[in-house]
Amino acid sequence: MTEKIVRTRFAPSPTGPLHIGGVRSALFSWLLARHHGGKFVLRIEDTDQKRFVEGSIDLITDALSWLGIDYDEGPGKDGGYGPYIQSERLPLYQKWAQWLLDNDKAYRCFCTSERLEQVNKEKEARKEPPGYDRFCRNLSKDEIEKNLAEGKPHVIRLKAPLEGQTIGHDLIRGEVIFDNHTIQDAVLLKSDGYPTYHLAHVIDDHFMEISHVTRANEWLPSLPLHLLLWEAFGWEKPLYAHLPVLLNPNGKGKLSKRHSGFSEDGKKVLVLAKEFKDAGYLPEAVVNFLCNIGWNFGDEREIFDIQEAIERFDIGAVNPANSAFPIEKLDWINGIYMREKLSANELAKRLRPILEEAGLEVNVDRLLKITPLVQTRLKVLTDVVAMAGFFFHETFTPPTVEMLIPKKLDKDGTRKLLEASHKHYLAIAEPEFLTPALMNIGTTLVSDLGLNNSQVFGVLRVAVTGQSISTPTFETMEILGKSESLKRIQIAIDLLK
RNA sequence: GGCCCCAUCGUCUAGCGGUCAGGACAUCACCCUUUCAAGGUGAAUACACGAGUUCGAAUCUCGUUGGGGUCACCA
Numbered sequence: 269m270t271e272k273i274v275r276t277r278f279a280p281s282p283t284g285p286l287h288i289g290g291v292r293s294a295l296f297s298w299l300l301a302r303h304h305g306g307k308f309v310l311r312i313e314d315t316d317q318k319r320f321v322e323g324s325i326d327l328i329t330d331a332l333s334w335l336g337i338d339y340d341e342g343p344g345k346d347g348g349y350g351p352y353i354q355s356e357r358l359p360l361y362q363k364w365a366q367w368l369l370d371n372d373k374a375y376r377c378f379c380t381s382e383r384l385e386q387v388n389k390e391k392e393a394r395k396e397p398p399g400y401d402r403f404c405r406n407l408s409k410d411e412i413e414k415n416l417a418e419g420k421p422h423v424i425r426l427k428a429p430l431e432g433q434t435i436g437h438d439l440i441r442g443e444v445i446f447d448n449h450t451i452q453d454a455v456l457l458k459s460d461g462y463p464t465y466h467l468a469h470v471i472d473d474h475f476m477e478i479s480h481v482t483r484a485n486e487w488l489p490s491l492p493l494h495l496l497l498w499e500a501f502g503w504e505k506p507l508y509a510h511l512p513v514l515l516n517p518n519g520k521g522k523l524s525k526r527h528s529g530f531s532e533d534g535k536k537v538l539v540l541a542k543e544f545k546d547a548g549y550l551p552e553a554v555v556n557f558l559c560n561i562g563w564n565f566g567d568e569r570e571i572f573d574i575q576e577a578i579e580r581f582d583i584g585a586v587n588p589a590n591s592a593f594p595i596e597k598l599d600w601i602n603g604i605y606m607r608e609k610l611s612a613n614e615l616a617k618r619l620r621p622i623l624e625e626a627g628l629e630v631n632v633d634r635l636l637k638i639t640p641l642v643q644t645r646l647k648v649l650t651d652v653v654a655m656a657g658f659f660f661h662e663t664f665t666p667p668t669v670e671m672l673i674p675k676k677l678d679k680d681g682t683r684k685l686l687e688a689s690h691k692h693y694l695a696i697a698e699p700e701f702l703t704p705a706l707m708n709i710g711t712t713l714v715s716d717l718g719l720n721n722s723q724v725f726g727v728l729r730v731a732v733t734g735q736s737i738s739t740p741t742f743e744t745m746e747i748l749g750k751s752e753s754l755k756r757i758q759i760a761i762d763l764l765k
Numbered sequence: 766g767g768c769c770c771c772a773u774c775g776u777c778u779a780g781c782g783g784u785c786a787g788g789a790c791a792u793c794a795c796c797c798u799u800u801c802a803a804g805g806u807g808a809a810u811a812c813a814c815g816a817g818u819u820c821g822a823a824u825c826u827c828g829u830u831g832g833g834g835u836c837a838c839c840a
Binding site for chain 2: 279280281283313315316318319377381384392395396397398399421423438441444445446447450451452454455457458459460462464465468469484485486487488489490491492510512513515517519520521522560561562563564566567568569570587588589590591592593594595596597598599600601603607642643644645646647655707710720721722723724725726728729730735736737738739740741742
């Protein structure tokens with residue numbers, strides 16, 4: 269077992285955009301494979317025709333690639349174990365379902381969904397747990413032949429043992445014991461000829477030689493069923509690891525797609541991988557953030573790059589407890605990446621497409637100048653538009669009068685301040701129109717006028733940028749240049765007349 | 766309801782029989798300061814409860830409570 273190559277897989281259903289919980293599962297699976305120098309496989313589980321959503325596969329692969337979670341085998345990337353889309357493997361499932369039938373491990377069930385509903389209703393009335401009553405389990409050969417001859421639709425069900433126990437081993441929580449009588453005669457092959465997840469994953473994981481099955485915790489209750497299946501086939505079982513579930517930020521209920529776009533305490537709850545991208549988070553920050561949920565790097569470090577995570581990752585050390593989604597930590601981590609892990613040039617590269625998407629024409633030289641100014645101020649990339657978008661506007665949008673007048677100063681006082689500023693700045697020679705000199709004049713104005721820094725610098729900021737939150741005043745003026753800065757100060761003066 | 770899983774600051778976590786129960790985010794205060802940030806310093810806050818086992822339990826056992834998951838011809 270130890271010398272066996274580690275092969276893990278991420279097996280999403282193409283039912284829509286990739287969810288952040290799915291990303292987490294994929295990430296841990298990927299980390300496990302990379303840690304052992306093994307292979308990571310992407311398999312598409314599209315056995316439910318009704319839930320298939322066109323374009324989902326691209327959405328899934330796009331999200332994984334944005335995050336840097338690369339797969340060695342998968343759709344369009346054959347590694348000798350394909351096809352990697354379950355709907356293309358139907359004959360295989362049917363063949364092995366037949367094998368189970370032939371070996372008395374499964375049986376045909378002709379019950380209609382109406383009857384199944386009826387059975388459950390009756391059970392509920394008797395306060396019994398719901399479940400199939402095994403009506404078809406002991407059908408005689410003649411009855412089966414008769415039903416078949418009549419062309420009655422049917423499914424194939426597992427013949428689960430009625431007594432005894434099934435013991436599972438989970439890498440994260442150890443031994444898990446189930447009484448066999450609680451295990452259902454689950455449907456393995458549906459009447460449309462498609463397998464259910466139960467059958468499909470066992471067959472695929474066997475033939476794809478998956479060594480570790482990592483999946484979300486909601487699968488733990490069906491683990492015994494899967495174990496029974498492995499035993500029925502007589503195949504060597506993979507190791508299982510059930511990852512803890514991501515709960516909503518308030519800890520109530522699992523984080524689900526239903527909550528996409530919903531807000532909680534006035535904060536939007538992001539749940540789709542794409543939403544994180546659109547919101548301006550860096551992929552490396554998202555990955556780092558996700559690593560810290562349920563797993564601990566050690567050394568009391570929370571910031572680390574993906575290579576370091578691969579080196580240390582240990583699936584057995586994953587915390588078995590579910591966790592509330594600590595979304596507020598993402599802002600912090602994202603900030604660290606933007607100001608400490610990225611150089612100004614790299615940050616500028618990421619900022620450019622965002623400004624362009626906002627409809628701004630980006631002058632690269634100017635962008636390079638303002639990037640250092642916004643670097644410590646951005647929470648997410650998209651903040652740059654509001655904070656520094658004015659640098660790229662064709663026309664200047666002047667502030668309102670209210671924005672211009674600071675606390676403890678009236679209209680006249682503000683205008684006088686601006687007039688004095690205009691006079692001083694006009695006197696500076698063009699080549700000296702640089703931050704230190706501008707700052708100097710600023711402080712001179714403060715003492716001359718008997719005001720404080722905040723008032724003087726604040727008024728200038730608003731006058732020059734047209735907004736009250738912006739890049740620092742004097743650096744901004746330097747970038748804007750002498751004539752543009754003076755022009756804007758004059759506009760403000762006129763506004764106050 | 767049955768079954769299964771889980772339980773350390775508000776949150777993410779470290780801890781695996783002897784620790785002043787550590788770190789981080791968030792919060793608050795102070796410093797720095799041209800708005801906003803960033804940075805610095807400091808504060809406050811946790812072993813769900815009850816029985817055992819033990820010289821000694823956050824750590825082991827059982828129970829209670831609480832939370833979560835799951836009981837489909839969905840995955």
